[in-house]
Amino acid sequence: MQNHSDNGSVKTTGWMSSTIGRKQLVGVTGLGLSGFVLTHMLGNMLILVGPQAYNQYAHALVTNPFIYIAEAGLIAMFLAHMFIALRLSWSNWNARDFKYAMRPSGAKRTTFTQRSLWAQGLLILAFTILHLITFKYGPNYTANYGGIEMRDLHKLVIEVFQEPVYVAWYIVALIVLGFHLSHGVGSSLQTLGIHHIRYQRHFKTVSIVYALIVTVGFLSQPIYVYFLRG
Amino acid sequence: MSDKKMNLNLKVWRQAGPQAKGHFQEIQATDVSEHMSFLEMLDVVNDNLVRKGEETIEFDHDCREGICGSCAMVINGNPHGPDRATTTCQLHMRRFKDGESITIEPFRAKSFPILKDLVTDRSAFDRIQKAGGYISANTGSAQDANNIPVPKKKADLAFASATCIGCGACVAACKNASAALFVSAKISHLALLPQGEAERSERALGMVAQMDAEGFGACTNTGACSASCPVEISLENIARMNREFMFASLKKK
Incomplete structure (x- = not known):
């Protein structure tokens, strides 16, 4: 048979070089990043508590020796997720050399969210870079609580979100992140082979609810600052 | 059984061969019975093309009862047409309206090269x-089916x-x-x-x-x-x- 090599075994491919293996890497890193955005959102909710709680939480994070491991892991997940997904998108695009004249309709159609995942990813990349420049590498205000000097991130956040352009850009980017998550969380489970006839519709619901919690939680912060702390 | 006739404006993908450049051709399908299957409608169109001395629309078909999987085409953007759980041969013309425009394309994928018109190499x-x-089953007489529950x-x-x-x-x-x-x-x-x-x-x-x-x-x-x-x-x-x-x-x- 033409697909068998000489020794009689079937031609196979490595996990990392197969489309399924690559999708599974995108899924695992995606789920990792989904976990990160949830904890990031929850931590930032301290903005509603007050400057001291917010700054001390940030201080506790950056002074933890494990921060470098965590950051390295995050960067690795982010880059792997992005590069593998973009590479897959490119080969997916090339798998159809001539496009249809008409789009499918009804149940056979795909949603705009599903077709634009790569673009959402690029927007989230741009957002992340600008976000790091604005905050992590932004102006260094200091605060002092009980003799411990630390960065006054709270002051910076309040300052940044007085600017309507910033608030608008954050709202747009976070809504895009929400759509990305609403597809991604559920899709990752399916890609990793987690599918059960009884729970399947709940997986979809969980994916959407997860995206809503992260997005609404994050959005509440610039909106709170702009309208109530102005 | 009433037999409503309809006229349709087809936009069909025509491609002379695997390497040829394809294009859409507008063809009128006249006096189409609503009881026809989509393939029967194409048969009638082809019959008229033959009478006019023009080349027929090539399309794959075999069993015409929804079990062979030959009749591959994309109708108005939908593989096998607008209905779910249907092959093109099981799709009926009553699903369309008189005067409607229907775009018919082959299955498009690099791995399914077009041979001619709507025929692809799958x-x-x-x-x-x-x-x-x-x-890999061993030869010899089949064992009793109940041996493997x-x-x-x-x-x-x-x-x-x-x-x-x-x-x-x-x-x-x-x-x-x-x-x-x-x-x-x-x-x-x-x-x-x-x-x-x-x-x-x-x-x-x-x-x-x-x-x-x-x-x-x-x-x-x-x-x-x-x-x-x-x-x-x-x-x-x-x-x-x-x-x-x-x-x-x-x-x-």
Whole structure:
């Protein structure tokens, strides 16, 4: 048979070089990043508590020796997720050399969210870079609580979100992140082979609810600052 | 039975050969009975083309009862037309309105090269099938069927996967031209049965490797494939294939 090599075994491919293996890497890193955005959102909710709680939480994070491991892991997940997904998108695009004249309709159609995942990813990349420049590498205000000097991130956040352009850009980017998550969380489970006839519709619901919690939680912060702390 | 006649404005993909540049041709279909199947409508159109001395529209067809999977075409953007769980031969003209414009295209995927007009070469599916979609049975008389007990629920699941007719609508519907639904149905129907157990890992590895080698895209889990599938193969199969392939890759020696 033409697909068998000489020794009689079937031609196979490595996990990392197969489309399924690559999708599974995108899924695992995606789920990792989904976990990160949830904890990031929850931590930032301290903005509603007050400057001291917010700054001390940030201080506790950056002074933890494990921060470098965590950051390295995050960067690795982010880059792997992005590069593998973009590479897959490119080969997916090339798998159809001539496009249809008409789009499918009804149940056979795909949603705009599903077709634009790569673009959402690029927007989230741009957002992340600008976000790091604005905050992590932004102006260094200091605060002092009980003799411990630390960065006054709270002051910076309040300052940044007085600017309507910033608030608008954050709202747009976070809504895009929400759509990305609403597809991604559920899709990752399916890609990793987690599918059960009884729970399947709940997986979809969980994916959407997860995206809503992260997005609404994050959005509440610039909106709170702009309208109530102005 | 009343027989309403209708006139339709067809926009059909015409392509002289594999290397030729294709284009849409506008053809009027007149006096089409609402009881005709979509293929019968094309037969009438072709009959008129023959009478006018023009070249007929080439399209694949065989059983015309929804089980062979030959009649591959995309109708107004939808593989096998607008209905679910339907092949083109089972689609009736009463589904369309008098005076309607209908765009008819071939299944489009790099791995399904166009041979002529609406006819595509879907032998990529055969090559995937050959890469592990079988069991190696010893010769000799068949053993008693009850020697290998199969629970009813498992048998039903395997049977549901085995109903895949290999038409390729999943590839045609997928935004990535992915063959995941087809390959997963073929992997599943044997993986679920004790007869398929022995070659389970090899099958998953071989068929997935061939699927990738053929140049099909990856799966984005949109579900357009299952919605376009004439036998409604479930997305559960794709998850099973992903599991099978993941564990087979881990266990590979």
